[in-house]
Amino acid sequence: GVGRGSTFTVRLPALAAAPAAALTAERPAHGATTGNAVRVLVVDDNEDAADTLTTFLEMVGMHTQAVYDGPAALPAALSFQPDLVLLDIGLPGMNGYEVARAMRLQPQLGRVTLVALTGWGTEDDRRRAMEAGFDHHLTKPVDLKLLEDMLRRVHVGPRP
Numbered sequence: 839g840v841g842r843g844s845t846f847t848v849r850l851p852a853l854a855a856a857p858a859a860a861l862t863a864e865r866p867a868h869g870a871t872t873g874n875a876v877r878v879l880v881v882d883d884n885e886d887a888a889d890t891l892t893t894f895l896e897m898v899g900m901h902t903q904a905v906y907d908g909p910a911a912l913p914a915a916l917s918f919q920p921d922l923v924l925l926d927i928g929l930p931g932m933n934g935y936e937v938a939r940a941m942r943l944q945p946q947l948g949r950v951t952l953v954a955l956t957g958w959g960t961e962d963d964r965r966r967a968m969e970a971g972f973d974h975h976l977t978k979p980v981d982l983k984l985l986e987d988m989l990r991r992v993h994v995g996p997r998p
Contacts, residue, residue, distance in 0.1 A: 874994045879920035880904040881911045881937065882955070883929050887978075891924065898986065908932025912940050915947055922992045927956040927967070935970040942971035951992050955980055 878900045882888040885906050892902040905914045908929035915923060923941065927934035934954060941947045951974070954967040959977035967975045974988065 875899055875901050876922060876989055876992050876994060877901045877918060877920045878903075878989070879911070879915055879918055879923045881906075881908070881914075881923065881929065881934070882926040883907055884926075891980075894982065895989075898989070900989065908934070908937050911937045912944070915941055915950070916944065919946065920950055921994050922951040922953060922989065924953050924955040925972075927954055927958050927963070935966060938967070938970040938972050953988070 876899075878892075878895050880888045880892050880895070880902060882891070882904070883906050885904075888904040888906060892904045895902045903914060903918045903920070905911055909931040911923075911925065911929075911932070925934045925937060929937065932940075934956065938952050938954075941950065941952065952972045954963075954972045954975040955978060956963070956967075956975075957978045959975075964975045976984070
């Protein structure tokens with residue numbers, strides 16, 4: 839009855855907004871540097887996870903695009919020209935190892951940083967990722983601080 843119920847208070851931690859400049863990579867241009875937002879392609883068949891990650895990345899100043907299966911990843915990368923690709927391994931149609939190998943064959947993607955972002959975290963999984971052409975291997979759930987640190991070090995290449 840009235841006055842006999844429960845009251846709940848829910849507090850959700852918020853990320854402190856990082857200034858966009860803090861997560862902007864610098865690229866040399868004839869001896870000078872100019873800031874450009876890092877372009878990140880997220881490839882994950884878990885659409886909610888991919889969309890959540892792209893939202894986080896946009897909140898910290900990145901330009902993002904998401905695709906949800908292996909076969910869509912290469913065309914998206916060729917048109918979007920990302921600086922970094924966060925690529926799941928267990929994808930439908932074409933797994934992350936195959937996608938990484940295909941990306942490494944594309945001259946237009948020669949400077950892209952490939953990061954395996956996967957639930958597969960054994961030493962064998964890490965070894966296979968490096969053999970497929972990945973630069974880094976992160977295991978889900980990703981430590982957002984580690985991801986932010988990685989984004990700060992990404993080289994921003996020239997745009998087509």
